[in-house]
Amino acid sequence: DTGVSQDPRHKITKRGQNVTFRCDPISEHNRLYWYRQTLGQGPEFLTYFQNEAQLEKSRLLSDRFSAERPKGSFSTLEIQRTEQGDSAMYLCASSLDSGAYNEQFFGPGTRLTVL
């Protein structure tokens, strides 16, 4: 399977703990996006990378959130001191920057539950 993969698929944690999620994009894709989806809403943009450079961060991304893509391949999203409001589905997507009109392809998501 050469699609976008995410790990873990599910994470249950206690409030105040740190969690880290991993995303492996489609191998030739140079753009990688993180989104968050809560119940009844569409996915909301968090941040994106072009290769290893983080080009944009949403206001939704508080100081407790950090994302990296160290070698321009996989990416990690870390949430420090988790809060119950962080409970959501975290989605990763990738695309190939071929000039214009590039579809984003999504992974299966990581469902986070903060108790």
Added chain:
Amino acid sequence: DQQVKQNSPSLSVQEGRISILNCDYTNSMFDYFLWYKKYPAEGPTFLISISSIKDKNEDGRFTVFLNKSAKHLSLHIVPSQPGDSAVYFCAASANFGNEKLTFGTGTRLTIIP
């Protein structure tokens, strides 16, 4: 500020008939529009897209129409099949589709056998 709106939370259609899902947007900078299909506990799956230089794009049973003056797009599925039952999200992007996606809240489509 909801820049992409899907005003119908749910839609039920008889198998074999046409399903029409609607989407409105407010940001004039959007120039690329996509439809995604989502099953529970899975990520969104790309269905079909259209750039602002076109008003129609077809792919098999799926057709997307874009009305730029009305800032409205629609997804037509014909004929509808039971496997089409899912949540459908409309999404939009600016800068020739090279920016983040802004999603609507989704429409749950149920195909009745």
